[in-house]
Amino acid sequence: MAASDRTVLVLYGSETGNAQNTAEELGKLCQRLHFKSRVEELDAVDLGALLQFQLVIFVVSTTGQGDMPHNALHFWKKLLRKRLPPGCLAQLRYTCFGLGDSTYLKFNWAARKLVRRLEQLGASTFMEPCEADEQFPEGIDGSFVRWADDLRKHLLEQYPHPHGRQPIPEEVNLPPRWSLEPALRNAGSGSRDARPELLANGHAGPSTSNLPPSDLLPIPDSWTATIADNKKMTPDTHWQDVRLVSFDIARRGAGHKLHCNPGDCLTLYPKNFPEDAQRLVALMGWESVADQPLDLSLCGPLPPALYAPSPCTLRGLLLHNIDFTAVPRRSFLKSISYFSSDQDHRERLLEFTTTEFIDEYFDYATRSRRSIIEVLEEFSSVRVPPGRLLDVFPLIRGRDFSIANGGAKLIHPTREDMTRVELLVAMVKYRTILRKPRQGLCSRYLADLPAGTVIRVSHKSVLSPIHGPANAQRPLIAMATGTGIAPVRCLIHERLTHPSPAPALLFFGNRNRAADFFFTEEWEALARDRLLVFPAFSRDQREKIYVQDLIRRESPRLADLIPQLPIFAVCGGSTKMADACKNAVFDPFVEAGDEQERKKTLDAVTWWQEIW
Known part of the structure; x- marks a missing residue:
């Protein structure tokens, strides 16, 4: 060969x-x-x-x-x-x-x-x-x-090499796949006249505001959305901040209006805060190049998912595109090891990437939720060249949120050329074993955006739909916890737009009835429309009650519906909850009769699961 x-x-x-x-x-x-x-x-x-x-x-x-x-x-x-x-x-x-x-x-x-x-x-x-x-x-x-x-x-x-060439050793860094070096060289030799223009447009120099930039990036197939409301759904005393965020989405192009279905997602594109970008600039020693104008067309191939601001600087890329608050993958730790001037740092970073130390990587990065910028502060000898930015650091990816409204509720209350979309979003804040407070990138970005803010969003269609007139004739057994109620709410509203829908059961679990029983009034109103609601609040009594406990209690009712081949929808933020619900549904049904026949019946039902 x-x-x-x-x-x-x-x-x-x-x-x-x-x-x-x-x-x-x-x-x-x-x-x-x-x-x-x-x-x-x-x-x-x-x-x-x-x-x-x-x-x-x-x-x-x-x-x-x-x-x-x-x-x-x-x-x-x-x-x-x-x-x-x-x-x-x-x-x-x-x-x-x-x-x-x-x-x-x-x-x-x-x-x-x-x-x-x-x-x-x-x-x-x-x-x-x-x-x-x-x-x-x-x-x-x-x-x-x-x-x-x-x-x-x-x-x-x-497949040995025909000329006997030995593999490139792990300690040797590979050439970059994506490089900013041509743009940086051009910026260094270019005219200084471009710099004032960039400053005037807010793309150069440390920002005087600590709000993320408002630029609309050139994201393919995206929509322009205006925040209509950012309503807090939980009391200030509650442990979690949950928002109902409403977006008004304008027609696109020659009048194409956004159409959504239950199970669809709206994708948001968060941005970084100026103080964090400056923190990384200082850590890496990029001050002299951070605000030089970059002509990315000189760079040859670039990552396909890079939607850079225009005009562009290194700082602009940090603000809009680089996910430096993410938990580092092993590949990132390996990449930065090549740019450490400390032998001990280099060896430790490489250890995390090996089979023998996979447990230690899990404890160091995944379990503790360390961010990339924290790793760089800890391994202070690392200095990534600015030209390697796109080759070493991950890009910010859009965050998908299940659409929370449905049916007639997608109509804008006053404008026919707009689509009103609602998302139920939990602001991610927590502490890890490091005892440091954590906040999700998208949560932090979205938390303080006022009404009237214009952003880019994308629409992602559900791949396995469970809506429509035919599905509305099948019973629905929905199990949701927390913000997992969002796609379920959307589905229930959509079912009620069809004539004579089959019965629907909703098992909804959260901590406290007074704090996070989302859309209470709606469920009470819909109880007249063939919807039975079984709420479980784990912290409102001495003995904790979960969704799966209510499912087991109602197993005779479910057993009567299963021969009608219902749709089971389980949505929430816990794989343990999903497993527990699955067992609570299947075990009593299988144990109550001919096991083989009943398993065959269960194979014909629809189990639709959305866990994050």
């Missing part, structure tokens, strides 16, 4: 960024073994491209109810075309790493469906695929680190 034939294509389908990060790690692994590696999202390639590479590695997460991620849907449709001959991918040699969560009934279905279809088209594996489980003690990372080690060994043994 010629050295020029050593090619690997790494393709990912990613909803939240985990699969993308995994794919990029695999691309670097192959690069160290002197393969020409290319990393792309699945929708960015045609089927013919699969046959142009010696090996293909798929990295696919499962989203929703066993669905492909949104950035893999076009590829999947192409793969399902009936006119594709059975052996058309016979030359393809591939493997697959699936990212899943076993609390969902359709665990790792996206990866399984992909593997099954590739086999039907004649493709064969060059290494056993892996199904990782978020519920493993070490999460997805534990599975990936071990599987990546096996992949490396396999490639070395089965």
Whole structure:
């Protein structure tokens, strides 16, 4: 085999960024073994491209109810075309790493469906695929680190370099995939006349305000939204701040109006605060270049999800695009180790990335929720060159929120050219084992935005819908905790727009009736419309009562509905809650009769789960 034939294509389908990060790690692994590696999202390639590479590695997460991620849907449709001959991918040699969560009934279905279809088209594996489980003690990372080690060994043994070249050692930094260096060089040699203009437009120099910038970024397929209301739903004395945020979304283009359905999400794009950006600038020693104008067109390829402000500076990228308050991934710790001037720091950072120290990484980063900027303060010898910003730091990804209104409630109260959308948002504030207060990036960004603020949002359609006239004729058994009531509220309102909907049961759990029984008046009003509400408040009495306890209490009522093939919807922020609800529904039903027949009946019901 010629050295020029050593090619690997790494393709990912990613909803939240985990699969993308995994794919990029695999691309670097192959690069160290002197393969020409290319990393792309699945929708960015045609089927013919699969046959142009010696090996293909798929990295696919499962989203929703066993669905492909949104950035893999076009590829999947192409793969399902009936006119594709059975052996058309016979030359393809591939493997697959699936990212899943076993609390969902359709665990790792996206990866399984992909593997099954590739086999039907004649493709064969060059290494056993892996199904990782978020519920493993070490999460997805534990599975990936071990599987990546096996992949490396396999490639070395089965695909050795024809000229005997040794792998690039781990202590040697790879060339950057994305580099700002050309723009920085041009800025350093350019005219100084551009700087006053940037200052006048608010894109250069430390901000006098500590509010995030108000620029509207060029996000593809986005909508312009105006905050109509930012209403607090919990009392000031409550432990959690929950908001009902209302958006007025204008028509787009030649009059296209946003249409939403239950289960759809609105994606918000948070920004950083100037004081935090300045903190990172000072840590890295970027003061001399932070506010120079950058011409990104000089940089060649840039990350596909980079929606940079215009005009642009390094500080502008920090404010709008760089997620430096995120929990660092292992790949980030490895990247910054190359820029440490302290040998002990370098060795410790690299330890966190190895199989032997996966537990310590979990304790250091994941369990304690350390942020990237805190890590850089702790490992103070690290100085990342500004040209490596996009290559080392993660980008801010949009945050998805389930739409909380439905049916007629999506109509704007006064304007026909607007769509009114409501989100129920919990402001993320907590303390970790480090005892330091934490606040989510999007929560902090959204908390103080006043009515009238204009932002960019995206709309994400539900992939496994449970709305519509046919579904409204099936009983609904909804189980929700906290802000998980948002998609359930949307669904219940939508069902009532159809004639004679089937009965609906709502099991809603929270801590206190007085503090967080969201939409109480609505549930009381809807109780006349074939809706039964069973609230569970865990802290209002000595003995804690949870949603699953009420489900077990009502098991005879559920058993009567199950033969009608109801829709079960479970929504909330806890995988333990989802598992407990599943057992509370299934166990009594299976135990009460012929086990085999009853399991067959349960296979025909719809279990729709949304856990975050």
